[in-house]
Amino acid sequence: MSMIPSTALDSQLTSTWGPASLYPDGALVMSGYTSRLWSHDSQPQFWSKYQVWEWLQQVMDIHQIDASSIPFQNFDMDGHQLCSLNYHDFIRVAGSVGHILYNSIAELKSSGQYHVDIGQLELKPETDICPFPDVSYPPGEIYDPSIHSLAPDVSPTPSSPVLSPDFVPTDPRGTHLWEFIRDILLNPERNPGLIKWEDRTEGVFRFLKSEAVAQLWGKKKNNSSMTYEKLSRAMRYYYKREILERVDGRRLVYKFGRNARGWRETEK
DNA sequence: CTTGTCTTTCCTGCTT
DNA sequence: TAAGCAGGAAAGACAA
Structure with missing residues (x-):
């Protein structure tokens, strides 16, 4: 790449x-x-x-x-x-x-x-500027989620040298949503432009492509109908568990809480 | 089979 | 008006 x-x-x-x-x-x-x-x-x-x-x-x-x-x-x-x-x-x-x-x-x-x-x-x-005007497909055709991807599979939880030394990438099966989000943040080379740090040391981050992240999360969970709406509900449940803290007044912005681990540059 | 956890889905109402 | 946010309620997935 x-x-x-x-x-x-x-x-x-x-x-x-x-x-x-x-x-x-x-x-x-x-x-x-x-x-x-x-x-x-x-x-x-x-x-x-x-x-x-x-x-x-x-x-x-x-x-x-x-x-x-x-x-x-x-x-x-x-x-x-x-x-x-x-x-x-x-x-x-x-x-x-x-x-x-x-x-x-x-x-x-x-x-x-x-x-x-x-x-x-x-x-x-x-x-229409399509050079294949004779190509027809059923009117009103929409995306069929059962259609397989043309592209090779991609793991959203890759390993990377930017990780803190004690950070061990988790098993994809066991990865929770907040860990999935964290791993995207920690691996911008592999998942660029999806979520961005707003304040690295405070653990504040912002979704840049909320629906794209939701799609990726859905793919991980084998759920093609995942949306940001539903993903964000799961995110809000993290407030009570203090895995996330509220960031008032800012859309698509979240902050890691005291119970979130592995996101700090110098963790321990 | 039961239980608990972690979502997922849906919804109403509110805010930006 | 659309997109997000706040949570309640209930169901689903899954592991112990």
């Missing part, structure tokens, strides 16, 4: 990344938003897995499609693999959304930029 300059990542995550709802004047903001996003490394063939997921989330946001409606884990691949998918592959792994994704990547491959035309958001067939 290719490395992305951290400065580029940081700027993407902190300044250009964010839900579209932050920008009430969506249409006006969008063009600048997307052009900023894709202003670097615009050749999808050279994207890392991280950039593939960034692109996925962006397309979903731009088209105002619920991120939970596609299986992010099915796109556990780098840009080279992504570009090798044909139209049918996109439809197979993402249902009707695959159509949008295919168009996006096709345009990126040819121009290196993803131009968002607001009029295109309606996705009228007659203005």
